[in-house]
Amino acid sequence: MYLQNSEYKMISNLGLSSDHVVLKAQHSETQNVYAIKIEKKPGIGQVETEVQILQQLFGIEGIPKLIQYGKTKDFKNYLIIPLLNCSLQDLGKTSLLSQNSILAIGLTVIRTIKQVHNKGILHLDIKPQNIMISQRQIIDSVEQILIPGNVQLIDFGLSQNLGNQKFLKETFIGSIRFASRQSHKKEQLGYKDDLESLLYVLAYLRKKKLPWQQTQQKAFQLMDIRRIGIIKDQVYETSMLSQQFPPQFYQFQLYIDTLTPSQMPDYNYIEELFKQMLQLNQPSITPSFPKPSPCFSKYKELEDQDYIKLSESVSSVDGDARAIIISDLIKAYTTIGIKSIKDIQFEQQSRKSTEQY
Known part of the structure; x- marks a missing residue:
């Protein structure tokens, strides 16, 4: 048309x-x-x-x-x-997100990724800018975040079917800050790489900064792809990314490392980890938020x-x-x-x- x-x-x-x-x-x-x-x-x-x-x-x-x-x-x-209303990148700059809100966002995105992966499709560019919230107000409520459709995954321009092997190796794909270690090594990508990128997103929302993030905003150089990949390898061997989260978050991190590129993750296990962290059987305590500012x-x-x-x-x-x-x-x-x-x-x-x- x-x-x-x-x-x-x-x-x-x-x-x-x-x-x-x-x-x-x-x-x-x-x-x-x-x-x-x-x-x-x-x-x-x-x-x-x-x-x-x-x-x-x-x-x-x-x-x-x-x-x-x-x-x-x-x-x-x-x-x-x-x-769509606001991205997580916008919200992260204007609001203090509670741990429960971040975990609820993680659980919701995991449920969406599960359905995407069931179609044999990899997103390959999961980052805060590509996760959208339908309305600013829902971020105050875990229950609202978990309603299907209130959190949206966008920008499938880099996405590929898992069967397209020639496009999934020998090149760097994604955002330097949130790409998986496999992408930095230009090795075979798979389902696990989307989960690893999501892990980085959630850690970023909690800490406001990742260990390999540069202190000043400047253009990345080509050599940074390899250098930042090495830093990610070193950090991933520790529990640094999982600090300020319940212990189950580190279990999620370790589980990702057990997967092969073509192996479908056990989403029931992952969802259970996030449900344990959220403690859905207990009332959620919502922090006091500053007055919302326009996302754009x-x-x-x-x-x-x-x-x-x-x-x-x-x-x-x-x-x-x-x-x-x-x-x-x-x-x-x-x-x-x-x-x-x-x-x-x-x-x-x-x-x-x-x-x-």
């Missing part, structure tokens, strides 16, 4: 990466508000892959519904999903070089001029912590060509 200019009113820019832009848009007739992801140039991004994955995951609670997809008039792939503030920090949030002033510029501004911003930043499938194919072809000579 072609995207008609008159069908949606573009309200603002939500973000961009090296190969796509995400826009907030309102349907002209229904007035419903959506998120539209459009690739920068025809065929260069992950939008087509994400459409295919979302079609396979249709009907799973915790996965956004694919509203519409197709091409723009200039043959760029696009997709439309419901506009006027200016956002650059996070892991994965994307940037644009100034709202950009959305007030005419369409052609806005496109130029967005294009200039894209050129100003590079994303090395994330790979598209086409990037991976190019790297593998280049490697083979080099080996022949």
Whole structure:
């Protein structure tokens, strides 16, 4: 389906990466508000892959519904999903999350990952920016967090079926901060790697910082992929990530290390660990939260070089001029912590060509 200019009113820019832009848009007739992801140039991004994955995951609670997809008039792939409220990255900056809230989020995401893995699909880019909360207020209640659909897992642009072995090794895939140790080693990836990334996310929410996180916000260098991977190996051999959590969290950490890439995790065991930590049979004590601030503030920090949030002033510029501004911003930043499938194919072809000579 072609995207008609008159069908949606573009309200603002939500973000961009090296190969796509995400826009907030309102349907002209229904007035419903959506998120539209459009690739920068025809065929260069992950939008087509994400459409295919979302079609396979249709009907799973915790996965956004694919509203519409197709091409723009200039043959760029696009997709439309419901506009979600806040990411864990946004909430982590504006609110103090209780241990129970973090564990409830973990349990909810694990239940979603279980259904994704049952389809033979790996997410491969689990991080706070890709876990969304439907409403800011639900974070105050463990019971609300556990309601299916209130926590959503988004951005399946890097996702792959487990059977696509050639795409799941020999390259780094994911975010440098939250990628698994296997990804840093460019070894075979599997179900366990999504769980390891989630472990890092939960530890990050609890501690506000990971041991390999740099003290100052700056662009990662290519050498950091190997260096941070070594640090992750060293840290994982300790209980450092599990501090400030009940003992079962360390059991979760150790269990991940017993799995092989192709082995389906025992989700009943994992869920039981999180239920024990949550102590669902006892009333949850909710901390006093500061007044919620808008999740999409006027200016956002650059996070892991994965994307940037644009100034709202950009959305007030005419369409052609806005496109130029967005294009200039894209050129100003590079994303090395994330790979598209086409990037991976190019790297593998280049490697083979080099080996022949």
